[in-house]
Amino acid sequence: MPVQRADARRNYARLLAVAEQEIAAHGADASLEQIARLAGVGSATVRRHFPSRHALLEAVFRERIETLCAHARNLGGRADTRAALLEWLSAVTASAATIRGLAIALTRDSAADPAEAHEHCASAQLTEAGEPLVRRATDDGALTPGVTITDLIMLITGIALATEHHPDPATEADRLLALTVVGVSPRQR
């Protein structure tokens, strides 16, 4: 008994590819019907493979999220825990600011259907992957006490959302992240 029929898998793959382009072109609320049209399938098929818009976003960004998680894991052994955390935060910021729709997806799955499988949603994955970096940095005294991984991810998604309409989102987002890291107030005392 095949888990999924061959044509279904084919359609899934085509839809994912088309969706990626459409979302890159028109943002997180690209037309699902347009995606179906470009993929050469009926609109019901989109809905069958991706029950909600959020599910589609999740699927489209899955690889990218996993790459970021892997990056975090690779940085886990670094001696300089502060540098490791900052490098990862910078990478996440770059992705969130560059890949259209990602930031919105991250904010939205915080408040999606509560019944849904929230274990594997993008923001949960990122949180889980980044947590060790934060903990190690905190233990080293390289992080302001009380700062959590959730705080950091929220700040990053916020920065990405705010810079979305900027001429050069990536640069601006990185700039704002840098400000956030050192703080707006100059180091005193």
Next chain:
Amino acid sequence: MPVQRADARRNYARLLAVAEQEIAAHGADASLEQIARLAGVGSATVRRHFPSRHALLEAVFRERIETLCAHARNLGGRADTRAALLEWLSAVTASAATIRGLAIALTRDSAADPAEAHEHCASAQLTEAGEPLVRRATDDGALTPGVTITDLIMLITGIALATEHHPDPATEADRLLALTVVGVSPRQR
């Protein structure tokens, strides 16, 4: 020759009142038709008074923005320039996080029709009002060099957007603002 007919003024006022409620209830992309229905006017009338959704948002938030600008002006005389700036930033954050749709409106008018009157748009007004506070704080060495009023407003709108779906947006936003002010890295040296 009256600038505007009495019935037009009446409809404008009713629409504004209804729109405020609807936007508070359903966010920045509340249905314009629903607003028209609740106000008891045709949908074309909404469009006549507010050519774009952005124009409607601008009108709805106008008073609040002006209040914030007045607040900034009142703080202009404070001796403690750092405290003055921080108080204002906190006030802006509170508004952006509390009033649904305001943050989105702020990000959107950065990238609205370029031909439109961008002189009086909400973000421009806030920028203009906050600039003196930033300048004075910078002169006092109470602000990290290079930080502009534009940066700060972008950070605040970002924080507001990211905390929108949080159970307690106001508290969370204030918390993130505090982090941003002191910086994620602890003061060193």
Next chain:
DNA sequence: TACTATACGGAGGGCCCCGCCACTTAGCAA
């Protein structure tokens, strides 16, 4: 009171999301 520019509302077209259901077809078994 009569007139006119101003403002109004509804109809119609286009696009989209969503759910339903009859039909096709992939993959298995004889």
Next chain:
DNA sequence: TTGCTAAGTGGCGGGGCCCTCCGTATAGTA
């Protein structure tokens, strides 16, 4: 190879929203 069956598909209809156009009503004036 040939049927069989359930998984998978696509189109259709309903409802909603946005937007534009155009005939009509009315506020304000002469």
